Amino acid sequence: MNQEQAKQQLEALREEINQYNEEYHVLDQPSVSDSFYDQKMNELIQLEEEFPELLTADSPSQRVGGKPLDKFVKVNHRVPMLSLGNAFDSQDLRDFDRRIRERVGDDFRYVCELKIDGLAVSLRYENGEFVQGATRGDGKTGEDITQNLKTVRNIPLRIAENNAIEVRGEVFMPQKSFLALNEAREKNGEEKFANPRNAAAGSVRQLDPKIAAKRNLDIFLYSVGEWEAATTSSHSERLSYLEKLGFKTNKEARTFDTMEEVIAYTEDWTLKRANLDYEIDGIVIKVDSIELQEELGFTAKSPRWAIAYKFPAEEAITKVKEIELSIGRTGAVTPTAILEPVQVAGTTVQRASLHNEDLIVEKDIRINDTVVIKKAGDIIPEVVRVITEERTGDEQVFRMPENCPECNSELAKIDGEVAWRCINPNCPAQLKEGLIHFVSRNAMNIDGLGEKVIEQLFDHELIHTIADLYKLDKDRLLTMERMGEKSASNLLQAIDTSKENSLERLLFGLGIRFVGNKAADTLAQAFKHMDDLKNASEEEIKSIDEIGEKMASSIASYFAKPQVEELIAELKELGLNMAYLGEVFEADTDSQFYDKTIVLTGRLDEMSRNDAKKQIEALGGKVTGSVSKNTDLLIAGADAGSKLEKAESLNIEVWNEQQMIEALKA
Structure with a gap:
């Protein structure tokens, strides 16, 4: 067989196998047996091995997984992948509906989709070819998992859309695949996955794509991100267009004219969700019109035109063994209930936040109490109530100590606040938590510096302040357990790279009280340089849109501290960027568009x-x-x-x- 004959045969085989893939994984209507499909795939792979120069990136053979990766590369989302606000009952949904109608009137429809409990991903296509797949990450920056996503058989490697388009979906593991995987892991003496979501997330984040290929992952597409030639006017039309392109969308999506119809839909699926072969944890409700979505816009964290209704949390009964205290980076003392282990919503729960002393008193939670717990939004365990009739007399009333459990300094309660605080700025727990916050994903985003590594560095007395991170060297790192040459080099490189971050990341990382992610971005855009913000008066700070009196006072007080002045000077000396690197537009007041x-x-x-x-x-x-x-x-x-x-x-x-x-x- 010559090359031209091989090329023709390969094209025919690829087209045939792509058709079988769509029939099986998208349409759920297979026309051939598994053995026949495997035979055709083997023919394709053998022919590509014989003529490697004819291998293409969109060949179905690429779904078996390529070479293992060294690490995942960061991907900046051109359109942020924002999270959704939550609704937990029908009143929350009616309040959402009222806010929409106050802004845009009554002429609109809702579209509802099942909220798949998986891992959100972005798929980018250029000239019709799948070129990049990424995790959601922090919404702005994710990880390149293209090779793993190529193994998900209902993700088309080529589509009939020549304009650049980025689509978004939820990768999940069907229940039957999850059960089979856990059965195999148990036989091999491996730890079982707690639930299908964890299994799916763990699969797409394997450095070896061949592992992901064996996990039988699936995906539903639910939206479009960046799209050069957007032609559809509604979200429901976009879902239909995605189907025409060969993507798998969820068939249970529905459109409704009223919120009462939406509520009935959520109630229906609250009862029916157990019948599905995949897990859902709620319903996503969106305004259908793209035009109205644009008009409604976004808050700092989520779109105003969409909300996620979360199913009622599963409850369980357990006992409070003790109440443990932890100190946060602002000195706030948070009590946590240590529980007898119990299964809730697919995971084993052993801890539940009690938030503050007032909540413990209000709910009369005592050590050794029998309590009902649930996962708020199926994520955070919390104590719902005490079963007082189960009390035996062995229960102990909790008393907040007078001194910090970490540094023994006196605890104080600031007027108007419910939290007790350790006011010692050198408290080891506060310093450690501050460092964990500084390196976190939404702050300086330093790869390899997770909570455990920070604790190790702190316990080895290699770091005490933020500046110490930038003074680490390989010799000192190698004194730590489980820290090899390569890990140390990668960590130092990640720390060095973080010096180039834009100002807003540094501002958020500093942990200034009341300054969240969005406020840090607003301040960075307004002042453009750390020095300008540091030298600004409280009044100047307060004059910035979205910066209130309380936050302005906190910022001014923070920068007035001598130790902060020293820290900023030291960070400058160590080479950290102090300027805002995003686009800053100076509006032209003479423009015909100004203020229009x-x-x-x-x-x-x-x-x-x-x-x-x-x-x-x-x-x-x-x-x-x-x-x-x-x-x-x-x-x-x-x-x-x-x-x-x-x-x-x-x-x-x-x-x-x-x-x-x-x-x-x-």
């Missing part, structure tokens, strides 16, 4: 609507998705429809694309 509310509609020929939106916002304009009496200007491209009609009826100024381009250049 603008709507884009119709097809633009010379730029994408997304590019137009960015340029307008850079000049101080606000781009919204729908026309209202507050709209100042409508920019109408070709085939403009109802928005143009509405703008004309409201006497709103209308421009064509050329007028917009001339104004952008002015």
Whole structure:
């Protein structure tokens, strides 16, 4: 067989096997037996081995897994993968509905989807080819798991969409695959997975793709991220389009006109979820219209147009063996109930947060009490109530100690707060927790510096402050247990790389009280450099949008401390970046777009609507998705429809694309 004949045979085999894959994994209608499929796959692999120059990245043979990786590479999500806000009962859903209607009126629909209990991933296609798959990570940065995702057989390696598109879905392990995997692990003397979600997450994060290939993973696609040529006007249309491209979407998705219909849907699936071959932990509810989604926008953490209804938490009965205290990075003392181990929602629970002394008193929780616990949102264990009729007289009332359990300093309670605090700034527990926070994913995001490694470094007295991290050397690291040459080198490289982080990560990592992720980003954009923020007055800080009086006071007090002044100076000396590296747009007050509310509609020929939106916002304009009496200007491209009609009826100024381009250049 010559190369040309081999090429033709390979193309025919690939097309045939791709068809079988779609029939089996997407349509659930296999047309051939497993043995026949295996025979065809073996033919393909043998032919590719004979003609390696004809192997392609989208060949079905790539689903068996390639060479093991050394490590996962970081991926920046071009459109953040935000988490959803939660609703726990019908009243939460009605409140969500009321907020939507207050903003956009009553003319909209909801789309509801089963919330798959798996691992969120992003799939990127360019020129129709699957080029990159990534984990959600912290929403901004994930890990490249392309080779592992290629082994998931219902992820198409090629689609009929030539424009760049990024789609999102949930990788999961079906119940039958989970049971088979745990049975095999038990036979091999390996620890069983606690639940299918953990099994799925562990599978796609294997450095050896061949392991992932054996785990029989599945995926449902649920949304689109970045899409150069978006043509659909609703989320339900996007799901249909994903199906046409060969992606597997969940068939149980439904659209509804009212929240009461949505609530009935959630109640129905609360009862029916046990009948599924995969785990779900709730229902995702979204406003269907893409235009209204854009108008509603986002909070710091989640979209305003979507919410996740979480099924009622599973409850269990156990005993409180003792109450343990821990000290957080701000000195807050948090009591934790140590429980007799009990199974709840698929995992063994041995601890439950009691939050503060007031909660213990309110619920009258005593050591040796029999209690009902549940997982709030199926994640965080909490004590629901005490079963007082089970008391025997051996129960002990809990008393908060007068001194810190870590450093023995006196505990204090600040007026207006419920938490007791250790006010010793050199308390080892606070220092350790502060370091753990500093290296965390949402802060400096230093690979390899997890909680256990920080504790090890601290216990070996190699670090006490943030600055000490940047003074570590290989010789000192090698004195630690389980720290080899390669691990030490990788850790030092990750620490060095973190010096280049943008200012907002450093600000969040410093752990300034009340300054969360979003506030750190806002401050970094406003002041642009650490020195400018450090030297700003409380009034100047408070003048920034979204920065309140309490936060401004905390920031000013923080930077007024001499030890903070010394720390910032030392970090500068060690080479940490102190500037904001994101895009900062100085709005042009002379621009025709400045302080105007603008709507884009119709097809633009010379730029994408997304590019137009960015340029307008850079000049101080606000781009919204729908026309209202507050709209100042409508920019109408070709085939403009109802928005143009509405703008004309409201006497709103209308421009064509050329007028917009001339104004952008002015």
